[in-house]
Amino acid sequence: MAKKRKHIELQNSEPMKKDESNPQRTKRTLLGWKDKAKVKESDSPVFRNKEKVLVTCSRRINYRYRHLMLNVVSLLPHCKKDNKVESKEGKGATLNELVELKNCSSCLFFECRKQKDLYLWMAKSPNGPSVKFIVNAVHTMEELKLTGNHLNGSRPILTFSTNFDEDPQWKLLKEIITQIFGTPKDHRKVKPYPDHVFVFSIIDDHIWFRNYQISVPHNETDKVDRGGLDKMTLVEVGPRFCLNPIKIFGGSFGGPILYENPFYVSPNQIRALEKKQKAGKYAKKIKAKTRRKMHELSNPLEPNEFTDMWKE
Known part of the structure; x- marks a missing residue:
């Protein structure tokens, strides 16, 4: 059977002193280990684009x-x-x-x-x-x-x-x-x-x-x-x-x-001008139609043999 290890009692009850020669451990952050010396060096005014x-x-x-x-x-x-x-x-x-x-x-x-x-x-x-x-x-x-x-x-x-x-x-x-x-x-x-x-x-x-x-x-x-x-x-x-x-x-x-x-020029003004142009074309057609009617009334047709035959 394996032998049990003997418990060695600490001769000195005083707590162990930290070794000051060892460098201090850096802090842990979400982005990794944070080094104070590096942070001080990177404090230079460098532009970083954070545009959203x-x-x-x-x-x-x-x-x-x-x-x-x-x-x-x-x-x-x-x-x-x-x-x-x-x-x-x-x-x-x-x-x-x-x-x-x-x-x-x-x-x-x-x-x-x-x-x-x-x-x-x-x-x-x-x-x-x-x-x-x-x-x-x-x-x-x-x-x-x-x-x-x-x-x-x-x-x-x-x-x-x-x-x-x-x-x-x-x-x-x-x-x-x-x-x-x-x-x-x-x-x-x-x-x-x-x-x-x-x-x-x-x-x-x-x-x-x-x-x-x-x-x-x-x-x-x-x-x-x-x-x-x-x-x-x-x-x-x-x-x-x-x-x-x-x-x-x-x-x-x-x-x-x-x-x-x-x-x-706003689009509303452009559409208004187009409507006026279309309305102007319609007004020209009406004027031409009335002008033809007035011309027919002022210049009646002379009686003709063929027209009289068709009327009978």
Whole structure:
């Protein structure tokens, strides 16, 4: 049988002293072991992008515009989608509260009116500024069926035309678009590499949006070297839309007007002019008809033998 070990009594009842030469153990956190020395070194003012965008729409939105909003949501992995908001005069306070509850810093609000006109609000919450656009030439991914295809959640490269550096309103719009559509580098839902391009270009005072995939050949014999941009090609993915700026406000969804587009004409005025033109065509037809009747009364036909025969 195995022998039992004898209990050795401690000769000295004094507690053991800690060895001061050993380094002190670091604290454990949720992200790992926390080293005080490393924390002090990393206190340097380094910018970290914590941008989060709230994407929502108004009630009674058209299905086509709702699909456009879903396409934009799929392109922005750092966004948060929320329920529909009633499009009223007091929507600014409601949206600012939703942005604060969702812990976001920006907002994209798709507002549909009369189930025909689509307006897009880009706002920085809670202090502003904010921009109101009218969206034209909408083409969703489902409509286009283009051949381009990029990874879901990858970082985009933002490119702007040279017109954005000419006037101050375009410089402000470029900064707002960069902050909203620029995906943070260390976001948890983002791939660490870019494989598509967002193109913003100004043509006729309108901002045109295009999304292209960066296509690279993958054959072993035709590998692309570093800096070999001549072999890379761009394939359009979608969606497509055009933004016509209406007003730029100093606050979030309101405030002092910083810029107003002098060439903007509302869709209601365009429809009213079309109705007047149609009414003018109808009035011309009625006038021509009355003119023919007056001409017949003033110039009666002379009696004829054949007409008298038919009357008998």
